[in-house]
Amino acid sequence: MRRSIVNDPDDLVAEALEGLVLSHPTMLELDAEHRYISRKQKARDKVGLVSGGGSGHEPLHSGFVGTGMLDVAVSGAVFASPTALQVLAGTKAADAGRGVVQIVKNYTGDVLNFRIAGEISGDDAIDTEIVLVDDDLASDTGEDDGPGRRGTAATVIVEKICGAAAENGMDLQQVAAVGRTVAQRSRTMSLALAAGTHPGDDEPQFTLDADEVEFGVGIHGERAQRRIPFTGADELIEQLVDPLLEELELGRGTEVLAIVNGLGSAYPLELSLAARALHRRLDTDGITVGRSLVGSYVTSLDMHGVSITLMPLEDELRELWDAPVRTPALTW
Amino acid sequence: MRRSIVNDPDDLVAEALEGLVLSHPTMLELDAEHRYISRKQKARDKVGLVSGGGSGHEPLHSGFVGTGMLDVAVSGAVFASPTALQVLAGTKAADAGRGVVQIVKNYTGDVLNFRIAGEISGDDAIDTEIVLVDDDLASDTGEDDGPGRRGTAATVIVEKICGAAAENGMDLQQVAAVGRTVAQRSRTMSLALAAGTHPGDDEPQFTLDADEVEFGVGIHGERAQRRIPFTGADELIEQLVDPLLEELELGRGTEVLAIVNGLGSAYPLELSLAARALHRRLDTDGITVGRSLVGSYVTSLDMHGVSITLMPLEDELRELWDAPVRTPALTW
Numbered sequence: 001m002r003r004s005i006v007n008d009p010d011d012l013v014a015e016a017l018e019g020l021v022l023s024h025p026t027m028l029e030l031d032a033e034h035r036y037i038s039r040k041q042k043a044r045d046k047v048g049l050v051s052g053g054g055s056g057h058e059p060l061h062s063g064f065v066g067t068g069m070l071d072v073a074v075s076g077a078v079f080a081s082p083t084a085l086q087v088l089a090g091t092k093a094a095d096a097g098r099g100v101v102q103i104v105k106n107y108t109g110d111v112l113n114f115r116i117a118g119e120i121s122g123d124d125a126i127d128t129e130i131v132l133v134d135d136d137l138a139s140d141t142g143e144d145d146g147p148g149r150r151g152t153a154a155t156v157i158v159e160k161i162c163g164a165a166a167e168n169g170m171d172l173q174q175v176a177a178v179g180r181t182v183a184q185r186s187r188t189m190s191l192a193l194a195a196g197t198h199p200g201d202d203e204p205q206f207t208l209d210a211d212e213v214e215f216g217v218g219i220h221g222e223r224a225q226r227r228i229p230f231t232g233a234d235e236l237i238e239q240l241v242d243p244l245l246e247e248l249e250l251g252r253g254t255e256v257l258a259i260v261n262g263l264g265s266a267y268p269l270e271l272s273l274a275a276r277a278l279h280r281r282l283d284t285d286g287i288t289v290g291r292s293l294v295g296s297y298v299t300s301l302d303m304h305g306v307s308i309t310l311m312p313l314e315d316e317l318r319e320l321w322d323a324p325v326r327t328p329a330l331t332w
Numbered sequence: 333m334r335r336s337i338v339n340d341p342d343d344l345v346a347e348a349l350e351g352l353v354l355s356h357p358t359m360l361e362l363d364a365e366h367r368y369i370s371r372k373q374k375a376r377d378k379v380g381l382v383s384g385g386g387s388g389h390e391p392l393h394s395g396f397v398g399t400g401m402l403d404v405a406v407s408g409a410v411f412a413s414p415t416a417l418q419v420l421a422g423t424k425a426a427d428a429g430r431g432v433v434q435i436v437k438n439y440t441g442d443v444l445n446f447r448i449a450g451e452i453s454g455d456d457a458i459d460t461e462i463v464l465v466d467d468d469l470a471s472d473t474g475e476d477d478g479p480g481r482r483g484t485a486a487t488v489i490v491e492k493i494c495g496a497a498a499e500n501g502m503d504l505q506q507v508a509a510v511g512r513t514v515a516q517r518s519r520t521m522s523l524a525l526a527a528g529t530h531p532g533d534d535e536p537q538f539t540l541d542a543d544e545v546e547f548g549v550g551i552h553g554e555r556a557q558r559r560i561p562f563t564g565a566d567e568l569i570e571q572l573v574d575p576l577l578e579e580l581e582l583g584r585g586t587e588v589l590a591i592v593n594g595l596g597s598a599y600p601l602e603l604s605l606a607a608r609a610l611h612r613r614l615d616t617d618g619i620t621v622g623r624s625l626v627g628s629y630v631t632s633l634d635m636h637g638v639s640i641t642l643m644p645l646e647d648e649l650r651e652l653w654d655a656p657v658r659t660p661a662l663t664w
Contacts, residue, residue, distance in 0.1 A: 001542060002526070002636075003525045003526075003542070003562060003636075004525075004602060005525070005565045005568065005598060005602040005603075005605055005606055005638060006564065006565050006601075006602065006605060007564040007565050007566055007605070008564070012601060012605070013601075015565075015604075015605050015608050016600075016601045016604035016605055016608070017604070018604075018608050019603075019604035019605055019606070019607040019608030019609075019611070019626075020604045020607075020626075022607060022608055022611045022621075023592075023604070023607045023624055023626045055601065056601065058599070058600035058601055058604075059600055063600070193335050193336075193337070194334070194335075199601070202542075210333060210335070210534075230335060232338065232339040232340070233337045233338050233339050233347075234339055236337065260355075264597070264599050265596070265597035265599070265634050265636075266337060267390065267596050267597070267631055267633055267634050268348075268390035268391055268395070268631070269338075269344060269345075269348045269387065269388065269390055269531070269633075270336060270337040270338065271337075271351075272347075272348035272349070272350075272351035272352045272355070272390070273337055273338060273339070273344070273347050273348055273351055274337055274351070275351040275352075275354060275355045276347050276348070276350050276351030276354055277351075279351070279354045289354075292355055294351075294352075294355045299599055299600070301599055301601075302597050302599050302636075304334075304335075304597075304634075306337060326664075331663045331664060332658075332663060
């Protein structure tokens, strides 16, 4: 049984956005009608950045609005895309005259609604470019006509690096290009020891036996292709890392940016253990972790699990990653 | 059933500290023998700050080591005090020639071991002062001879403000005095919808019925004096806030610093809802939230719950709070 700290679950997203803005009154502003969060101090003379998607993945996306990252984040209901009209309003709000990059996780509803909003924005003479994030290796179905890999924790890297590129004065095509480079170089693998529970529900989205781990789980509780035996942290993390190394063809001497991401209720000791396991595994292959984030950045309600994201670094991407950022969930 | 991302539970703390330092290689350093984390760049010519306690409350204390906050954090086993010898080693490491303030949550073991370490440090000509944090209103037993109120989330405020005071060049007595002022002005109330589970155990520390909330729970899973009915977020938060307002005698026009703290597996939407409820409740009394933190800062493994900490602000404390800080878990 999982109960939630909510009032009416139907009001959850609206109330949470209100709470977020009340907690960051000098940094954020809320458009309650269209449910988007924007910077209180609007940026000028730079490419705008809008992202968004279903709620339940916080701090993504609303926690990444601020200097050096997003201009606007649009929130749908829990695990549901915002509407095209919401995205349109958010895209207009993000525009400062130099066009808008829309950062979109690869889910059918999100892609559709951002695309429609982008087309309508064109009627208002706002140029838009979509950067699609599709890092989730477990949902790679190869050459078929399916929706392709889902977008998960690499979204944080795309939003951070595009944010820095936009602040640096790059134009619309350049910001979109660097975002696509990040998306193309990033892959993620996730596992869950327990599914999350929808606010208002008593029971989690799925249940596992005591010896089972969901290997390749999605951030909406999408079931994985397979379950693996429950083992110690080192062995679990190795199993996440190995397919990433193979897919990205990372050789000795490579420097990576890594995200060790909690999916909701993994606590800091568990994430530190996962980080240690990741470093040790990469070390045996002569790969170094040049930059990393360890924390719960792209969640799935209270899912108990962890994801590992890897992206090989090079000088430009490292510089953009290191550039100053000031948002509720990421600051340096 | 709750399983954890661990290897051997006996190795959990040592491995997690290693993972934390690997994740922040330019900021932190580990003394593996004495299990303390210190700043990689040692501070000079300032009062040293050491804190510590049982593990399982991360990011407290190790996540608050860095510029503008702690010099050293000493880790005990899960929910167990570090030994006096560990604290002694940490206290020596924190000393830069101007004495050391020891920030101690009010638990019998911690108080004893920090006190012994402080006495032995004196033999090495290191002056020490203890700042005791005892903000947990639920454990207030009045005038008796018991251990008194426990220390919980106000520790973050004490560590931040003493950190700034030390960086500003205050001397040992001044830093200790400002820390005691913060501790004396801060009170916390906590509730849990579900207890945490020790790593390696299958079952949580206690169980509740579907209509029960543990009201006044401690951060080691200490049972509360009473259980209250499970209700919506607004009503739950009101019940936490009302005794704080009464105890602190906060009147109209007061400006407070507030911490809305997740106890482990409360997710960001829930904490944003709690923050909204807090703002609305204070608003009806004409009290403003001048500064706030909303997140999981002082946890109890994966306990599902929330605490509210309030401290009335005044100019000096606000300035010290606003001073720059750069640690794994708190940066501005």
